[in-house]
Amino acid sequence: MKILLVDDHKIVRQILKEFLVEKLQGIEVDEANNGVEGFNKVKQSYYDLIIADINMPQKDGIQMMRDIHAYDPNLKVVALSMMDDQVSIKKMLQAGAVGYVLKEGNTQELLNAIQIIVNGNKYFSPNVAEVIMSSLTKNKTRSSGVKLTKREKEVLQAIFEEKSNQQIADELFISPRTVETHKYNIMEKTGARNLAGLVKYAIREKLFDDLFY
Known part of the structure; x- marks a missing residue:
């Protein structure tokens, strides 16, 4: 399985990458610093899942999600964000996200979300639900x-x-x-x-x- 992490905080990407590589056998994890870089990587390589923050410079996660959905509507994108406001949730889901996980949760929740989503279902943190x-x-x-x-x-x-x-x-x-x-x-x-x-x-x-x- 190949995953792309899109987050403007390097330490967040590093922690998540180390966790996912440890917990998911045979996984390959790429990184992107913002929505522009993330979308460029999507056009260059195939990913089973994209995990994206929302609030990022140059291009935020919502606009990146729209671009990805227009490029390939079958690509699975899950939001991983601190933003639990109603407008952000609405816009991300309307853009085509298949999941929304809050950063206030723990790494095990993210792991569960990944497993649920790659199996063809959707996942939303309790507050988002x-x-x-x-x-x-x-x-x-x-x-x-x-x-x-x-x-x-x-x-x-x-x-x-x-x-x-x-x-x-x-x-x-x-x-x-x-x-x-x-x-x-x-x-x-x-x-x-x-x-x-x-x-x-x-x-x-x-x-x-x-x-x-």
Whole structure:
């Protein structure tokens, strides 16, 4: 597996590179100092995954993500940033990022995120997932006409927190079978099949517009 680290802090790149080389067998890690250098490397070589900071000189991670997505929409990019504000999350996801990990987390979380993403799924740190969930469950009337019930919103919150059916059932004082029913209804209403589908739904229906308010 070949990974590109894009961050303007050299010490961050060095620490992450040493950690990834130690933990992931057969991995190759390249580095870039900013979005311009990162995009140039993408055009010169193939990467299985790109891990990028957002706030960088010359070209930030969001613009780099847009350039990468236009160049090759199949390339996987995950944001690794201290920025947990709603606007940054919205812009990075709309640009095509498949994950968003906060630097306030630990290296094990990043490792988990990498393994999840390279297997074709998406990953979001818990605080990021809360922002996405909050946007999804706004009470505004949508063009799609989709409205979730209060209980469905509670189940959706738990889904973003990666809780099991039994944990959700215990927390909401309902049966696991009822949890399954609520999950089915949420997926039917949104047309999603999993967490990644819910995020795509939010972007498609412009639910992230709420993040500016």
